[in-house]
Amino acid sequence: MVNEDLEKIAVVFEPQGRKVEVKKGMTILDAARVAGIGIRSDCGGLGLCGKCLVIVEDQLNLSSTSNVELQHIPVDKLRKGFRLACQSIIKGNVRIFVPHESRLETRKILSEGVGRHFELDPAIRKMQVNIPRPNLHDITPDFERLCSVLRDMGFTRIEMDHELMQKLPIILRRADWKITVTLWMEREVISLEEDGAERAFGVSIDVGTSKIVIHLVNLTSGETVSIKSMENPQITYGEDIISRINYAVLREDGLRRLQELVLEAINTLIDEACREAGVKKDCVYEVTVVGNTAMHHILLGYNPKQLAIAPYVPVVKQSINVKAKHLGLKVNPFANVYVLPIIAGFVGADAVADVLASGIHEADEVSLLVDIGTNSEVFVGNKEDIMSCSCAAGSAFEGMHIEHGVKAVTGAIEKIKIDPRDYEVEYKTINDAKPIGICGSAMVDAIAEMFKCGIIDHRGHFNKNISSKRLRQENGVHKFVIAWREESGAGRDITISERDIQEIILAKAAIRSGIAVLMKEKGVREEGIDRVYIAGAFGNYLNTESALFVGLIPDIPLDRVRFVGNTAIAGAKMCLLSRKMRSVADNISRTIRYAELTVHPMFHKEFIDALIIPHRDLSKYPTVMKYLKESRRLNE
């Protein structure tokens, strides 16, 4: 134990010139920790790695050079005043120079989402501490003994979970008082380990209605070391959110069953990721989670009943912190699970992450952000004010309710071109495999192309006057053949029917009307939108021109449109790697306004208008108007 009676000693660290008061008995490495100066050490201060080299001019105020130092430091360096920071005990005022090669970069800048830069500052700090042994003259109990060492390192208010406290006396003695401590938020000891490993990991999770994605991240470097995903197994109890809620609410034990399913899936993914990256699950000390409000509620075991009943009130809006052991996640049992805050019943934690990762809440320019998924969220605004809404677009874009619809898997047709002269079709499949079906982006392409060629009209009905062997009738349903049986990997013709087209039109109208309502609410017109961000896995394959032609997005110069991929997981990762990003997320959740479309006076008209390709008011789509004029179809 440090003797409190001894006078304080001033130590100056160069080149920072940082001066700190330290207590006698501390090593230079200890003092550097107090000063917040990062000195390299791979062995945790045990004198094994020889990396904590520092230069001290006046060595009289240090303990004399140890055998360990003589072993690690070449003679010429010894002559120049080099010492090992972990071996040199401070006995008086000293000036210490930390050479560049011994410095730990304390500020590490990372990038996630849409080129969003932030400082690496996770909630986790893992460090080796040496605890003085008790003796008959110092019977300080174990916990206070640990706290005293941490206090000297600047951590003053230490807590510990009851269950970990039960293990404390055993671990301390098994580790012979040299222990690796993991601190959460600089206040709670969440792990005590015997081995000197200083690697700390975290996991970010995106619980989508259809898909669960996890990223395993090294919290020391900020690197993602493994990515795993799988279909959300709840899908057997309903494709869409409402059927899941109904199952949770109406079935005895339904909520518990759905929660178990998602937890099992997440645990399986974490297991796979940890095995792939060679990481012990106990070394995963922090988890961040995003998901739409229904997935958020089910994961947390909150009854989602009210989300399906007007006025669609969630259980809680603010971010949630719950221990992994209480939630049932199989990582370090004392790891904190941070669930991002939500905005409303159908604008969830994933949407907060979208905004965080896109940065639209900090931009001067006005952005339109659309996250297309089983449910789609729309945002319009800038740093002054953002409005949001949720669009029940359904899962048509994911291939559901489309006869030959498939997800974006190998063999899915992802792009379609139709020759306006002979209506012949050119397509591209994912991984260039034989086509097995049509994914969402190609459906949008197909409708845009068929509309451009005049195969379908403004309402999505086939033009019966067109003569093409690709256009045919089956049991009274009109269909257009995209791929013939011979070329197909599905053993039959791959077609698009009028009913398929109507499904997509309904989905696009839901999103387009949401965009329209928010633009009107914000008083923003097409020319006032500086940026369009399209998020969601589907977005990456989307042809923006097609999206514009079908009227999914407003008629905005296409160079302003940007696909931003899975911003939900990007936002979750930002919160995993930076504590500041958590308060930003909380702020986004509190300040973004929400428009409930189902009761919005403008919504119905906008929805009806958007059921036309591209829109009932063609003057809103000058690009399409110009095309049609040039192809002389406007007069037809």
Added chain:
Amino acid sequence: MVNEDLEKIAVVFEPQGRKVEVKKGMTILDAARVAGIGIRSDCGGLGLCGKCLVIVEDQLNLSSTSNVELQHIPVDKLRKGFRLACQSIIKGNVRIFVPHESRLETRKILSEGVGRHFELDPAIRKMQVNIPRPNLHDITPDFERLCSVLRDMGFTRIEMDHELMQKLPIILRRADWKITVTLWMEREVISLEEDGAERAFGVSIDVGTSKIVIHLVNLTSGETVSIKSMENPQITYGEDIISRINYAVLREDGLRRLQELVLEAINTLIDEACREAGVKKDCVYEVTVVGNTAMHHILLGYNPKQLAIAPYVPVVKQSINVKAKHLGLKVNPFANVYVLPIIAGFVGADAVADVLASGIHEADEVSLLVDIGTNSEVFVGNKEDIMSCSCAAGSAFEGMHIEHGVKAVTGAIEKIKIDPRDYEVEYKTINDAKPIGICGSAMVDAIAEMFKCGIIDHRGHFNKNISSKRLRQENGVHKFVIAWREESGAGRDITISERDIQEIILAKAAIRSGIAVLMKEKGVREEGIDRVYIAGAFGNYLNTESALFVGLIPDIPLDRVRFVGNTAIAGAKMCLLSRKMRSVADNISRTIRYAELTVHPMFHKEFIDALIIPHRDLSKYPTVMKYLKESRRLNE
């Protein structure tokens, strides 16, 4: 939801003259809560009890008199401006007079321990709240909706356990948004109830090595409504602390078994107390616990191994807060269990409670406090500084290892007088039943009396020259008959043997030497001790003169000696009823110094000296010296 746009209204409460800004839509009762003014209400503001009568001069700024009010308020009072605070909605600035009969005493002063006065201020606040229903224009989620109402009442930082949050949406709607909230430490919602009951209870527990005592307390009034106790069932695994520790450490699952036993016992006692007092166990919202360090460790599931090995280091010193559900106590699952802090390996939470309840840490005068139990704790000092030690007095005073020893039960001989002329014995039994054995206080009496009469000498050996039919030899062991078989309820003579006397002398020497070491350490002599407090159940029966004559306590005028009973449970109750007392307890734990007798240089000599009756240095016992001189035995 209170409309934020409306201007703030100023309300003045008389006679306090307290002025507060309240929001439109609040009742006078709500406003009084914001103002911290206590108004009586037995129904929780539902208009059922008619007790929240207040006088309002300008009734124009109130809602008009309701039918409920017309029912409860006599006409003459109505004319004088009486209203029900729970029914009157504030519409503008008003001046409200709260008559004496409607006032809730906000400062309630309680008394516990040695006349220790403190303000009733438990960690629990239970109150009825009316939560505005959500609608499509106010979709604030459930938790934030509750927080908003609590914020208006002055509680700004609200937390809730994950498991309770899961129940929130169901409870709120089942209660139709009128709910009874129990707040812990003004920050954590620990209970949500539908019925309007505002009764809140707490339990204090003293886990002794031999006996477990619980008090069920009404947290609103401070009254103890039931007391229950039972033998500590761990006793089957060892009478004393060391055998329990050995069992916990050496047997597989030993610690868990001992913990389960004590938890089962406590749960049984709580069950009995609640049934007796007609209290639902879910309405027990707070628990405080004391116990010696070993009992403390075992109850909390901390490995007690180090307590039996020098330097006897506990796991943790500071007070512990753990939820009842995590500890396994069957009260409200979210109730907080506050375990008082400890001082050292053998000076536990019970000792901290002893000091708290005796008040020696606040007194100018110097006190000697002795808590006699299976282990005994001794304190010497005053508000400047207190020293403590632990004496391994064993359980001789509780009848263990004494041939006819019994606990203080019905039929136990509790007082003994011996006639110095004919050595005839007079005794008194508990509840005046036929004698079944001798309890600790009577053993001290017997030794003091036999010593006074010359039946035994300074070393506790029988004087063989004395002729009495009561003095006899059985199998070579000298014995003195206290009660003859004919008078006894045990079916045989009740005797005291030389071996019994030696057991008691060993125990008294352990305590006396502890007192001596602390007095020397503190530089205090007999005349410097202003007060002697004897705590522990045993103390109540002890004859102080006998205690002085055998040398258990120093030779101090007997009017300075006071029996204070179970100060451990008194201290636990003080912490249950007053948050301030918890910080006082923490402070006691931090500041009291501890002397480890086993390595103390003075201990061995003091112990040897104390093996003599009353003491090797007779000059320390002038009272005894005077008696012996007067009875002319000093020259014998």
